[in-house]
Amino acid sequence: MATLNDYLLVSGLLFAIGLAGVVMRRNIIIVFMCLELMLSAANLTLVAFSRFHVTANGLPDYNGQMLVFFVITVAAAEVAVGLAIIVALYRARQTIHTDELTSLKG
Amino acid sequence: MPSYLFWLFSTIMLIGGTAVVAFRNPVSSALSVVTCFVGLAGLFIGLSAFFVGVIQILVYTGAVMVLFVFIIMLLDLKDEEKPSKPLLPIAAGLALVAAFLVQLIGILSNSPDMSEPTLSKATLAAAAAGFPADGKIAAALQLGKLPDVHLIGNTLFTQYNLPLQILGVLLLVATVGVVVLSNKQAD
Numbered sequence: 001m002a003t004l005n006d007y008l009l010v011s012g013l014l015f016a017i018g019l020a021g022v023v024m025r026r027n028i029i030i031v032f033m034c035l036e037l038m039l040s041a042a043n044l045t046l047v048a049f050s051r052f053h054v055t056a057n058g059l060p061d062y063n064g065q066m067l068v069f070f071v072i073t074v075a076a077a078e079v080a081v082g083l084a085i086i087v088a089l090y091r092a093r094q095t096i097h098t099d100e101l102t103s104l105k106g
Numbered sequence: 107m108p109s110y111l112f113w114l115f116s117t118i119m120l121i122g123g124t125a126v127v128a129f130r131n132p133v134s135s136a137l138s139v140v141t142c143f144v145g146l147a148g149l150f151i152g153l154s155a156f157f158v159g160v161i162q163i164l165v166y167t168g169a170v171m172v173l174f175v176f177i178i179m180l181l182d183l184k185d186e187e188k189p190s191k192p193l194l195p196i197a198a199g200l201a202l203v204a205a206f207l208v209q210l211i212g213i214l215s216n217s218p219d220m221s222e223p224t225l226s227k228a229t230l231a232a233a234a235a236g237f238p239a240d241g242k243i244a245a246a247l248q249l250g251k252l253p254d255v256h257l258i259g260n261t262l263f264t265q266y267n268l269p270l271q272i273l274g275v276l277l278l279v280a281t282v283g284v285v286v287l288s289n290k291q292a293d
Contacts, residue, residue, distance in 0.1 A: 013207075023202055072165055
């Protein structure tokens with residue numbers, strides 16, 4: 001049987017992979033996908049805590065899964081808005097590489 | 107969940123995640139995200155969170171990743187990333203991740219471990235006392251099944267009613283925002 005620390009370790013590894021992608025990749029679409037990976041790693045932690053928390057009636061703690069439900073919904077809205085921004089950015093600047101977007105550098 | 111299934115789904119998930127960062131082609135990366143999320147949904151279902159596992163497949167791999175692939179197609183990216191990569195971002199990324207992993211292992215080795223609480227038929231039947239006796243939740247619990255979707259619905263519409271409605275407003279605002287963002291570029 002997998003223990004709680006196994007789930008937390010796997011979730012932390014997924015978060016680390018997402019973080020590495022956000023820092024290392026320069027294609028803004030892939031950076032956005034890696035953000036989704038990091039959100040999903042947090043969801044895995046929440047579901048694991050929900051299952052391993054012993055409640056008074058012996059069932060899993062559904063408050064954690066409610067938070068996962070809300071995170072997934074907000075992430076879907078975020079993806080829709082973010083991709084619209086990426087399309088607008090591409091139309092304005094003809095690039096989606098983050099190292100060519102240097103207007104704020106001064 | 108048996109141990110070998112946990113490690114199988116974890117491996118699928120982590121290999122998919124690594125492939126997202128490693129692939130050059132954005133479409134390959136998007137399909138790797140799909141692989142990663144399928145493994146993650148397997149882990150959710152192994153944790154008895156059936157509803158969350160199903161919406162992970164339906165919403166993330168079904169809707170969100172298809173949207174990503176659609177946008178990649180729409181932008182029609184000609185050139186991939188340039189082969190000459192500067193060393194600084196890669197070194198910074200690896201150092202950041204290494205620091206994070208050292209911290210994670212340090213915390214996990216000092217925190218108390220827990221094994222999975224059992225969801226036996228006796229536990230489920232005992233939990234049925236907390237729900238209305240003529241309802242579906244109590245009937246399923248008496249049979250020794252976990253009525254996951256009913257329990258989530260019960261929690262959502264009793265304890266989390268206001269957040270649910272705020273979420274509906276958020277989705278409406280996001281829809282309007284996306285339409286406005288797309289329209290402004292048309293002229």
